[in-house]
Amino acid sequence: MSAEFPASDNLPVAGTAYGLGIGPGEPDLITLKAYNILQKADVIAYPALEDGVSLARQIVDPHIPEGRIEIAIRIEMGKPADPIYDAAAIEIGKHLADGKTVAVLCEGDPFFYGSFMYLFGRLAEAGHPVKTVPGVSSMMACAAQLGAPLAAKNDVLQVIPGPLDADRLREQLAKTDAAAIIKLGRHFAKVRGVINELGLTDRARYIERATLETQKMVPLGELPADAKAPYFSMILIHRRGDAWR
Amino acid sequence: MSAEFPASDNLPVAGTAYGLGIGPGEPDLITLKAYNILQKADVIAYPALEDGVSLARQIVDPHIPEGRIEIAIRIEMGKPADPIYDAAAIEIGKHLADGKTVAVLCEGDPFFYGSFMYLFGRLAEAGHPVKTVPGVSSMMACAAQLGAPLAAKNDVLQVIPGPLDADRLREQLAKTDAAAIIKLGRHFAKVRGVINELGLTDRARYIERATLETQKMVPLGELPADAKAPYFSMILIHRRGDAWR
Numbered sequence: 001m002s003a004e005f006p007a008s009d010n011l012p013v014a015g016t017a018y019g020l021g022i023g024p025g026e027p028d029l030i031t032l033k034a035y036n037i038l039q040k041a042d043v044i045a046y047p048a049l050e051d052g053v054s055l056a057r058q059i060v061d062p063h064i065p066e067g068r069i070e071i072a073i074r075i076e077m078g079k080p081a082d083p084i085y086d087a088a089a090i091e092i093g094k095h096l097a098d099g100k101t102v103a104v105l106c107e108g109d110p111f112f113y114g115s116f117m118y119l120f121g122r123l124a125e126a127g128h129p130v131k132t133v134p135g136v137s138s139m140m141a142c143a144a145q146l147g148a149p150l151a152a153k154n155d156v157l158q159v160i161p162g163p164l165d166a167d168r169l170r171e172q173l174a175k176t177d178a179a180a181i182i183k184l185g186r187h188f189a190k191v192r193g194v195i196n197e198l199g200l201t202d203r204a205r206y207i208e209r210a211t212l213e214t215q216k217m218v219p220l221g222e223l224p225a226d227a228k229a230p231y232f233s234m235i236l237i238h239r240r241g242d243a244w245r
Numbered sequence: 246m247s248a249e250f251p252a253s254d255n256l257p258v259a260g261t262a263y264g265l266g267i268g269p270g271e272p273d274l275i276t277l278k279a280y281n282i283l284q285k286a287d288v289i290a291y292p293a294l295e296d297g298v299s300l301a302r303q304i305v306d307p308h309i310p311e312g313r314i315e316i317a318i319r320i321e322m323g324k325p326a327d328p329i330y331d332a333a334a335i336e337i338g339k340h341l342a343d344g345k346t347v348a349v350l351c352e353g354d355p356f357f358y359g360s361f362m363y364l365f366g367r368l369a370e371a372g373h374p375v376k377t378v379p380g381v382s383s384m385m386a387c388a389a390q391l392g393a394p395l396a397a398k399n400d401v402l403q404v405i406p407g408p409l410d411a412d413r414l415r416e417q418l419a420k421t422d423a424a425a426i427i428k429l430g431r432h433f434a435k436v437r438g439v440i441n442e443l444g445l446t447d448r449a450r451y452i453e454r455a456t457l458e459t460q461k462m463v464p465l466g467e468l469p470a471d472a473k474a475p476y477f478s479m480i481l482i483h484r485r486g487d488a489w490r
Contacts, residue, residue, distance in 0.1 A: 006307060008273045021385070023276065028253045031381060032280060033273035062251060109385040110394075117394040117489040124392070132389035136276060136379045140266070140354040144377035147369070149355075149362040154409055154428075156417055159402040172401055175420060183399075244362040 008036040012101035017092060017123050019110035020103050021135015025055075026211035027062050029141065034133045038063055041103035043095045045071035045088065047115055055232075056105035069095070073119075081118070089122035096128045109137040113161075113182065139180045141210045142234045146217055148205055149243035150236065151178045162187035169194045178243065181235040188229035195220065200237055208233035253281040257346040262337060262368050264355035265348050266380015270300075271456035272307050274386065279378045283308055286348035288340045290316035290333065292360055300477075301350040314340070318364075326363070334367035341373045354382040358406075358427065384425045386455045387479045391462055393450050394488035395481065396423045407432035414439045423488065426480040433474040440465065445482055453478035 011033070012018055018037050023029030030038075038044070044064060048054035052072055057064075073088045075081060092102050110116040110132050123130045139159065143150045151157035155177035160169060162184045169191065173179055181191055195204050204220035209232050220235060256278070257263055263282050268274030275283075283289070289309060293299035297317055302309075318333045320326060337347050355361040355377050368375045384404065388395045396402040400422035405414060407429045414436060418424055426436055440449050449465035454477050465480060 006273070021381070021389075024379070026278070028251070028278035028281070029276050029379065031268065031274050031276055033271070035277060036273070109381070109388075111388040111488075112385060112395050113397060113400075114394075117397060120392070120394070121487065121489045130392075132392065134269070134274065134381045134385040134389040136266070136354070136381055137385060140357060140379040140382060143354075143356040144266075144379040147365070147375075147377065149359075149365070150357050151404065152358060152362060154406040155358075156406070156409070157404040158421075159396065159404075161399040161401070163399050164401070172420065175417065176403075242366065243356075244366045 006032065008033050012037045012040055012103070013129070014099045014101060015096050016129040016131060017096055017102040017104060019106050019116040019120060019130070019132045021109045021133055022056060022060050022105050022107060023136040024108055024138045024141035024211045025059055025209065027059060029136050029211060030060065030063065031133065031135065034135065035063055037133065038103050039065060040101065041068065042100035043069040043071060043092070043102040044105065045073060045092055045102060046105040048072040048074050050074055050076050056107050059107065060105060085118045085122060089119055089126065092119070093123060093126055093128055106135065109135045112137045112139070138210055138232070138234065142180070142207045142236060145210050145215065146205050146207055146236060148236055148238065150180065152243040155243065162191050166190055166194050170198065173198055173200065173237070177240070178238045181237070183231065184229040184233045184235065185231045188227070191235065192220065195235070195237070200239070203239060203241055204235050204237045206233065206235050210234070251277065253278050257282045257285055257348070258374070259344045259346060260341050261374040261376060262341055262347040262349060264351050264361040264365060264375070264377045266354045266378055267301060267305050267350050267352065268381040269353055269383045269386035269456045270304055270454065272304060274381050274456060275305065275308065276378065276380065279380065280308055282378065283348050284310060285346065286313065287345035288314040288316060288337070288347040289350065290318060290337055290347060291350040293317040293319050295319055295321050301352050304352065305350060330363045330367060334364055334371065337364070338368060338371055338373055351380065354380045357382045357384070383455055383477070383479065387425070387452045387481060390455050390460065391450050391452055391481060393481055393483065395425065397488040400488065407436050411435055411439050415443065418443055418445065418482070422484050424482045426482070428476060429474040429478045429480065430476045433472070436480065437465065440480070440482070445484070448484060448486055449480050449482045451478065451480050455479070
């Protein structure tokens with residue numbers, strides 16, 4: 001099934017790289033602009049695991065036309081990423097120099113903790129035109145799925161990475177009205193401990209793989225003490241319980 | 246000009262209200278999902294000024310089919326907003342009870358400092374099905390336009406409203422790697438003063454009306470001392486200068 005919708009005129013521009021925010025997971029949460037650029041890009045690049053599997057590629061799979069040049073940027077765990085981005089920037093740069101347009105797929109939003117910025121810096125410093133198309137970030141998608149507004153009025157909202165040590169987590173959480181704690185993974189137990197200490201567990205909601213079919217969400221306090229969290233998970237906290245109150 | 250694109254099957258659902266994130270201003274920065282719902286909604290509601298002018302309505306103007314029932318929720322400056330949302334929720338609720346679908350337009354993302362949450366709470370408490378479709382927030386759009394990534398790695402990113410007093414602003418900014426200071430308007434001079442005191446002016450970028458034709462952006466230090474900022478403006482700060490370094 002398909003529908004008519006407005007095209008983005010005059011995009012993409014030859015010789016330009018676009019960091020495309022493709023949204024949190026549900027294919028329809030891509031913007032019209034990113035969708036349009038994707039239809040016409042000559043080259044499509046995306047981050048992938050060592051085995052070639054790419055969540056970004058999977059998200060937009062229904063939208064990618066056939067016959068495109070594809071570049072999987074394979075990030076190897078435990079190895080330095082800089083040489084990988086160096087090589088990817090050189091490969092992409094060659095296509096740009098040939099007048100091709102390159103779409104770099106970015107889960108969520110490219111500039112919100114996204115690895116695209118490492119390519120962006122390299123390509124821009126090499127003199128290539130690079131544009132960023134903002135996308136729906138996982139933080140906004142998690143809030144929407146949970147029915148839990150992030151922040152309102154004069155609330156301070158903090159985005160706090162789970163890998164920070166417990167002291168820093170405690171310090172940041174103590175000084176905010178609302179928080180999104182990201183990158184939980186193996187830091188989940190430590191993060192829960194701090195939230196508990198601060199008496200915020202009953203204000204905390206947990207969600208993983210927001211908008212994907214495997215999505216799971218639950219009040220944090222209802223998870224078993226030994227629950228595990230994947231990397232793509234988040235805890236949202238609001239001190240008032242509901243932001244609108 | 247128009248193109249084929251995937252429809253969102255089985256949406257919208259009769260008797261449901263949708264808070265639609267419509268993005269920061271450029272009409273193409275709406276998601277396929279919000280666009281699809283908008284095409285089929287029976288009723289379209291949006292916040293408006295007293296005189297009826299609505300930025301949200303203007304943003305999606307190219308996308309609204311003819312013949313829809315429209316509800317302008319007129320917010321009057323200096324008057325309490327609660328009775329206005331009460332009345333709007335009752336009006337929308339009547340359409341929902343009739344089995345109609347209602348799209349509520351929300352600039353940016355509905356749950357990121359958006360007024361939709363006040364309707365969301367009222368409609369949900371009255372027992373109506375309410376869904377939120379996340380959107381591209383102004384924060385992500387400002388970063389994209391500026392070419393300035395918001396945060397990377399284990400950065401803490403704070404969203405700080407300009408109306409907070411200088412002491413609170415200082416305290417929050419001192420404890421963060423990166424910040425987005427929103428709702429500047431008449432608080433602009435105070436905010437600039439605090440940023441200056443903390444020695445962060447050369448790390449700060451100013452942008453107003455991101456992605457609209459009237460967009461303006463400039464390093465904060467290059468603005469004249471008496472510069473004014475509209476409500477739809479933002480300062481982005483990163484302590485390292487560029488998040489990817």
